[in-house]
Amino acid sequence: MPEPKRPKGPLTIYDVARRAGVSIASVSRVLNRQGTPRASTRERVIRAVTELGFVPDGAARALSNGLKEVVGVVFRRGDETHFEDEDESLLFIDVINRGIDVAAQRRGFDVLMSSVGFNDENASTRISGVAGKADGIILHDRMLPAAGVTRLASTVPLVTLAGTPVRGAMNVRCDNEAGMRALVRHLIVDHGYQSVAYLSGRTDSPDNRARARAFELEAVSHGAVVHVGSSWQGNYSAAGGAKVIDGLLNAGEKLPRAIVCANDQTALGAMYALARRGIGVPHDVAVTGFDDVPVARHLHPPLTTVRQPMQELGATAFDVLYSKISTGKGDSDVVLPVQLIIRESCGCASRAVRAARGGI
Amino acid sequence: MPEPKRPKGPLTIYDVARRAGVSIASVSRVLNRQGTPRASTRERVIRAVTELGFVPDGAARALSNGLKEVVGVVFRRGDETHFEDEDESLLFIDVINRGIDVAAQRRGFDVLMSSVGFNDENASTRISGVAGKADGIILHDRMLPAAGVTRLASTVPLVTLAGTPVRGAMNVRCDNEAGMRALVRHLIVDHGYQSVAYLSGRTDSPDNRARARAFELEAVSHGAVVHVGSSWQGNYSAAGGAKVIDGLLNAGEKLPRAIVCANDQTALGAMYALARRGIGVPHDVAVTGFDDVPVARHLHPPLTTVRQPMQELGATAFDVLYSKISTGKGDSDVVLPVQLIIRESCGCASRAVRAARGGI
DNA sequence: TATAATCCTGTAAGCGCTTACCGGTAAGCG
DNA sequence: CGCTTACCGGTAAGCGCTTACAGGATTATA
Numbered sequence: 001m002p003e004p005k006r007p008k009g010p011l012t013i014y015d016v017a018r019r020a021g022v023s024i025a026s027v028s029r030v031l032n033r034q035g036t037p038r039a040s041t042r043e044r045v046i047r048a049v050t051e052l053g054f055v056p057d058g059a060a061r062a063l064s065n066g067l068k069e070v071v072g073v074v075f076r077r078g079d080e081t082h083f084e085d086e087d088e089s090l091l092f093i094d095v096i097n098r099g100i101d102v103a104a105q106r107r108g109f110d111v112l113m114s115s116v117g118f119n120d121e122n123a124s125t126r127i128s129g130v131a132g133k134a135d136g137i138i139l140h141d142r143m144l145p146a147a148g149v150t151r152l153a154s155t156v157p158l159v160t161l162a163g164t165p166v167r168g169a170m171n172v173r174c175d176n177e178a179g180m181r182a183l184v185r186h187l188i189v190d191h192g193y194q195s196v197a198y199l200s201g202r203t204d205s206p207d208n209r210a211r212a213r214a215f216e217l218e219a220v221s222h223g224a225v226v227h228v229g230s231s232w233q234g235n236y237s238a239a240g241g242a243k244v245i246d247g248l249l250n251a252g253e254k255l256p257r258a259i260v261c262a263n264d265q266t267a268l269g270a271m272y273a274l275a276r277r278g279i280g281v282p283h284d285v286a287v288t289g290f291d292d293v294p295v296a297r298h299l300h301p302p303l304t305t306v307r308q309p310m311q312e313l314g315a316t317a318f319d320v321l322y323s324k325i326s327t328g329k330g331d332s333d334v335v336l337p338v339q340l341i342i343r344e345s346c347g348c349a350s351r352a353v354r355a356a357r358g359g360i
Numbered sequence: 361m362p363e364p365k366r367p368k369g370p371l372t373i374y375d376v377a378r379r380a381g382v383s384i385a386s387v388s389r390v391l392n393r394q395g396t397p398r399a400s401t402r403e404r405v406i407r408a409v410t411e412l413g414f415v416p417d418g419a420a421r422a423l424s425n426g427l428k429e430v431v432g433v434v435f436r437r438g439d440e441t442h443f444e445d446e447d448e449s450l451l452f453i454d455v456i457n458r459g460i461d462v463a464a465q466r467r468g469f470d471v472l473m474s475s476v477g478f479n480d481e482n483a484s485t486r487i488s489g490v491a492g493k494a495d496g497i498i499l500h501d502r503m504l505p506a507a508g509v510t511r512l513a514s515t516v517p518l519v520t521l522a523g524t525p526v527r528g529a530m531n532v533r534c535d536n537e538a539g540m541r542a543l544v545r546h547l548i549v550d551h552g553y554q555s556v557a558y559l560s561g562r563t564d565s566p567d568n569r570a571r572a573r574a575f576e577l578e579a580v581s582h583g584a585v586v587h588v589g590s591s592w593q594g595n596y597s598a599a600g601g602a603k604v605i606d607g608l609l610n611a612g613e614k615l616p617r618a619i620v621c622a623n624d625q626t627a628l629g630a631m632y633a634l635a636r637r638g639i640g641v642p643h644d645v646a647v648t649g650f651d652d653v654p655v656a657r658h659l660h661p662p663l664t665t666v667r668q669p670m671q672e673l674g675a676t677a678f679d680v681l682y683s684k685i686s687t688g689k690g691d692s693d694v695v696l697p698v699q700l701i702i703r704e705s706c707g708c709a710s711r712a713v714r715a716a717r718g719g720i
Numbered sequence: 721t722a723t724a725a726t727c728c729t730g731t732a733a734g735c736g737c738t739t740a741c742c743g744g745t746a747a748g749c750g
Numbered sequence: 751c752g753c754t755t756a757c758c759g760g761t762a763a764g765c766g767c768t769t770a771c772a773g774g775a776t777t778a779t780a
Contacts (some may be wrong), residue, residue, distance in 0.1 A: 010515070011515070012765095012766055012767085013766065013767065014766085022729075022730090023729065023730045023731080024730090024731095024766090024767080024768095025729065025730060025731080025768080025769075026728085026729060026730080027767095028767065028768060028769080029729090029768090029769090031767095032768080034768085034769085035728080035729090036727080036728080037728075037729085038727090038728065038729090041728080041729080053511055053512070053514060053515040054515075055488050055491045055492045055515055055516065056492050056766080056767075057423070057492055057765090057766055057767070058419075058428075058489075058492035058493035058494075059418075059419045059420075059422035059423045059428055059493075059765085059766080059767090060419075060423050060735090060765070060766035060767040060768090061492070061766080061767055061768080062419035062735090062767090063417070063419040063420050063423050063734095063735050063736065063737085063765090063766080063767075063768095064734080064735055064766080064767045064768045064769085065735080065767080065768060065769090066735075068418075068419055068493075069493075070472065070493065072470075077458070077461075077462075094454045097473075098437070098475075101437075101473060101474075101475050102437075102475075105474075105475070108489075110432075110472050110473070110474045110489065110490060110493060111472070111473045111474070112430065112470050112471070112472050112473075113457075113461060113470065113471045113472075113473050114461075114465075114470045114471070115458075115461050115462075115465070128415050129418075129468075129470065130470060131415050132415045132416050132417055132418035132421070133418035133419075133428075133429075133430065133470060134418075151413055152413070154413060155370070155371070155413040155414075155415055156415065268658075294655075295654075295655050295658060298628075298655060298658060298659065299658065300660055372735095372736055372737085373736065373737065373738095374736085382759075382760090383759065383760045383761080384736090384737080384738095384760090384761095385738080385739075385759065385760060385761080386758090386759060386760080387737095388737065388738060388739080389738090389739090389758095389759085391737095392738080394738090394739085395757095395758080395759090396757080396758080397758075397759080398757095398758070398759090401758085401759080416736080416737075417735090417736055417737070419735085419736080419737090420735070420736035420737040420738090420765090421736080421737055421738080422737090422765090423735090423736080423737075423738095423764095423765050423766065423767085424736075424737045424738045424739085424764080424765055425737080425738060425739090425765080426765070721780100722779105722780090723778100723779085723780085724777105724778085724779075724780095725776105725777085725778070725779090726775100726776080726777075726778085727774100727775085727776075727777090728773105728774090728775080728776090729772105729773090729774085729775095730771105730772090730773085730774095731770105731771090731772085731773095732769100732770095732771090732772105733768105733769090733770090733771105734767105734768095734769100735766105735767090735768090736765105737764105737765090738763105738764095738765090739762100739763090739764095740761105740762095740763085740764105741760105741761090741762090741763100742759105742760090742761085743758105743759095743760085743761100744757105744758090744759090744760100745756100745757085745758085745759100746755105746756085746757080746758100747754105747755085747756075747757090748753100748754080748755075748756090749752105749753085749754080749755095750751105750752095750753090750754100
């Protein structure tokens with residue numbers, strides 16, 4: 001008899017018990033290595049399990065011992081109409097998610113992902129759905145208004161990855177201010193650029209606001225001419241960055257010596273638009289990013305940017321959440337350090353370039 | 361009274377029922393829009409739910425009605441020792457996962473992700489864990505030997521994303537053969553290259569084997585000189601591609617006129633290694649990829665490659681799985697078409713380049 | 721060999737939710 | 751006005767698993 005016939009629906013622990021000739025309690029004990037079953041019992045159970053290909057039901061398990069071993073992660077994605085063009089926007093979020101995943105593995109947790117469209121109204125419905133299936137959840141930036149976060153946090157262990165923490169919820173973020181200050185200082189002090197612009201991200205993003213503020217404070221304090229405002233309004237996407245540059249150029253504006261972009265995507269778009277007009281980077285205009293997305297080092301010229309420890313960000317978010325889930329307490333605002341990554345788009349020359357210019 | 365005190369542990373449907381002054385059955389019915397509760401009942405329940413911030417437990421729900429509304433996805437990641445350098449390898453898998461996610465949303469499913477290290481022995485343990493928490497699972501390439509897949513598939517609805525289908529499981533894949541034939545034909549017929557090499561991927565990958573075979577067949581049939589073999593053995597990574605080129609060059613080998621890489625990562629590494637030696641692409645050696653990863657168009661020169669509809673691949677995998685879960689049957693081998701993407705690394709000139717060369 | 725101490729193992733309760741089933745109330749009809 | 755028909759809403763069973771509790775088997779002690 002090849003396959004032991006499996007009559008009604010999926011296997012249960014009762015099927016295994018019957019086959020092994022023991023009780024369901026014994027099966028459970030062997031499966032969870034609790035107690036000290038007799039060697040013969042253990043063997044019979046294990047044999048039955050493998051012969052049957054039994055996989056215990058996670059839902060029943062979770063219901064019974066109050067732990068799902070699942071962490072929910074919710075984030076925004078481009079609207080699903082365009083399959084192709086949103087590729088770029090994956091990167092930042094995905095790297096964070098990978099960090100969450102790695103940390104979760106260490107505790108035997110799995111990660112339940114759920115994305116929400118940018119214009120999706122019922123984000124909170126989706127979030128509730130995930131919350132019900134997980135022991136705790138991690139919310140990427142701009143998922144929910146502050147009030148909603150606070151409310152939800154009173155029901156479910158909750159970590160946000162926002163620019164600014166919200167009352168009641170735990171939060172993990174990067175030190176935007178320090179990174180921006182270092183970047184601006186490099187451009188103005190080290191390179192001597194006298195006019196600088198901030199090509200902003202979405203206005204509703206706390207990260208963007210923090211960066212914009214730090215940018216302006218630092219640039220002004222060093223006496224540089226600062227370009228900001230509605231004509232410099234991007235939206236975190238490459239298309240947005242390119243559009244700003246095109247708009248400025250079409251209006252006949254003179255560009256500043258350096259353009260500080262809200263993130264790497266925006267810088268990518270800006271550099272693309274500049275190249276199309278024949279404007280040299282960094283020779284005519286310096287461009288910088290923020291995030292240090294993987295592609296940043298492959299751009300031409302390689303992008304000077306501020307690295308956020310993205311994977312660590314995710315890992316830390318999980319660790320904080322896990323601590324809350326298992327012990328009931330967790331840090332409410334963790335700030336991770338960032339690092340200025342100097343490549344060539346700011347005007348610094350790589351060793352190779354320098355050598356070529358110097359002859360030999 | 362600001363917060364209605366919430367005594368023991370998380371809220372249950374009983375708490376809501378008590379507060380609304382109805383039975384748990386009514387609460388459940390309102391929550392699931394079943395039956396036709398009286399308007400007043402409905403309102404009282406909804407008010408109680410929002411006041412309490414109640415979120416129904418997914419595990420209990422799943423246990424009760426036999427549907428978790430979760431699809432598991434398992435894939436390999438680089439070993440966790442290196443946080444930074446594995447960034448590149450995210451892309452391919454992540455785009456597919458995004459496709460799964462989008463399709464899953466449409467059915468109200470969420471996606472349970474679980475990655476497994478390349479050298480992780482107990483991959484099957486991890487997979488079982490995920491299987492228990494999901495209604496069905498999707499396995500990326502090379503997760504499990506064929507026998508294991510067949511076994512598991514007899515217990516859980518299962519879709520593989522492998523180069524070749526396995527008995528018992530459902531499979532979704534791209535048309536490697538057609539893509540490779542078109543690519544080779546372009547290089548040999550359109551460009552007239554007489555010597556071509558295949559810089560391979562991992563030998564244990566069915567995708568790689570299919571591509572290698574198609575490459576050789578097509579190249580030979582057009583009378584080109586073919587370079588293959590152990591000195592052309594890569595591993596799907598950029599580092600692997602660079603290492604092959606370095607090895608060949610250090611050994612004093614003469615390179616063929618065109619190098620067909622097993623995937624884009626490999627091409628990226630190969631181009632990097634060639635650039636370091638001052639060998640021009642495509643002028644001295646043409647290089648092509650496979651996959652059309654997002655960065656491919658940003659390389660210098662932009663990479664000629666074969667586009668796999670990766671997001672669609674993921675979406676299709678989910679759809680097939682969903683059909684199996686809900687109706688009990690699903691296609692067992694779906695093949696998606698690929699598309700040759702001609703950019704510049706093959707020797708074709710972009711319009712911009714052509715214009716520049718032509719004077720004007 | 722009788723009795724106590726130790727181990728295992730089985731029985732049954734309960735996790736939070738859905739839903740079949742049934743009783744009660746309101747509306748419809750002769 | 752009494753009886754049928756509808757319609758709601760409540761009670762209770764059961765989803766598959768873990769585990770407290772207790773009983774039977776086994777071994778140690780006298």
